[in-house]
Amino acid sequence: MAALKYDVFQAISDPTRREILRLLSTKKRAISEIASQFPVSRTAIAKHLHVLSEASLVSGEKIGREKIYQLQPEPLTEIKQWLAYYEQFWTNKLSILKHVVENDDE
Amino acid sequence: MAALKYDVFQAISDPTRREILRLLSTKKRAISEIASQFPVSRTAIAKHLHVLSEASLVSGEKIGREKIYQLQPEPLTEIKQWLAYYEQFWTNKLSILKHVVENDDE
DNA sequence: ACTATATAACACCAATCGGTTTCATGTCAA
DNA sequence: TTGACATGAAACCGATTGGTGTTATATAGT
Numbered sequence: 001m002a003a004l005k006y007d008v009f010q011a012i013s014d015p016t017r018r019e020i021l022r023l024l025s026t027k028k029r030a031i032s033e034i035a036s037q038f039p040v041s042r043t044a045i046a047k048h049l050h051v052l053s054e055a056s057l058v059s060g061e062k063i064g065r066e067k068i069y070q071l072q073p074e075p076l077t078e079i080k081q082w083l084a085y086y087e088q089f090w091t092n093k094l095s096i097l098k099h100v101v102e103n104d105d106e
Numbered sequence: 107m108a109a110l111k112y113d114v115f116q117a118i119s120d121p122t123r124r125e126i127l128r129l130l131s132t133k134k135r136a137i138s139e140i141a142s143q144f145p146v147s148r149t150a151i152a153k154h155l156h157v158l159s160e161a162s163l164v165s166g167e168k169i170g171r172e173k174i175y176q177l178q179p180e181p182l183t184e185i186k187q188w189l190a191y192y193e194q195f196w197t198n199k200l201s202i203l204k205h206v207v208e209n210d211d212e
Numbered sequence: 213a214c215t216a217t218a219t220a221a222c223a224c225c226a227a228t229c230g231g232t233t234t235c236a237t238g239t240c241a242a
Numbered sequence: 243t244t245g246a247c248a249t250g251a252a253a254c255c256g257a258t259t260g261g262t263g264t265t266a267t268a269t270a271g272t
Contacts, residue, residue, distance in 0.1 A: 012115060013119035016230085021192075025191070030249095031249070032247085041232065042248085043233085044232080046249075046250080047230075062249090064238095066239095067250095073192045077196070079185065080193075083186055086131065087186075089179040090180055090182070090183070120259095136218080138217090138218065138219085147261075149219095149261080149262075150262080153260075153261085154260085171218045172217095172219080173220090
């Protein structure tokens with residue numbers, strides 16, 4: 001509702017929303033089609049889709065009486081970039097050792 | 107409290123917790139030292155550290171009367187692996203086109 | 213021994229979250 | 243046109259979140 005109330009980190013923090021993204025990664029789907037895959041109500045799924053939409057991870061297009069949602073993976077680059085900073089601490093032993101030594105010095 | 111109540115996705119969904127991780131990436135720090143960097147109370151920071159600890163993103167060691175927290179970046183690999191699946195949808199034009207065409211086919 | 217400090221452990225609170233049910237609206241199809 | 247279907251919108255609910263303050267306990271330093 002309010003502009004950017006949900007960022008991409010919050011959007012992917014919910015397991016149901018991650019599963020919705022997974023479903024949309026194979027094809028566009030209408031709300032009811034998505035909801036049929038979950039044990040919760042259609043309304044609950046519609047709310048999750050709204051959250052994902054605010055984070056720009058999905059886009060919805062109304063076609064006839066259906067609203068078709070589609071994956072928009074671009075915002076995930078923000079997660080990727082955030083993660084890149086921490087990769088130095090585990091991708092090779094040298095970095096990890098460097099990290100430990102620096103900590104012990106202070 | 108309950109085992110694995112917080113997973114790594116939820117742990118990093120909060121901006122304050124992400125900032126705590128950033129602080130700990132440069133060196134080990136005690137709770138009070140971390141809390142001094144934020145506008146919220148020390149108690150609130152201790153709760154955030156507890157959440158991060160449940161997600162195994164930090165570990166705490168009591169030394170004297172201080173509790174020293176340290177970054178444990180390994181669980182971030184789970185995020186990285188999750189993200190890897192979606193990279194095919196934006197890392198090159200070919201994959202994106204393939205995605206669109208498949209969607210239009212159904 | 214005292215005193216100040218660092219943390220833990222509670223109890224508490226307002227706001228939010230994920231979910232529900234109900235009702236209204238709009239669209240497709242017989 | 244009538245009915246079934248897909249969605250949107252609203253009100254509501256219980257649990258959780260993120261925050262507070264208070265109190266208790268243990269430790270460090272004088």
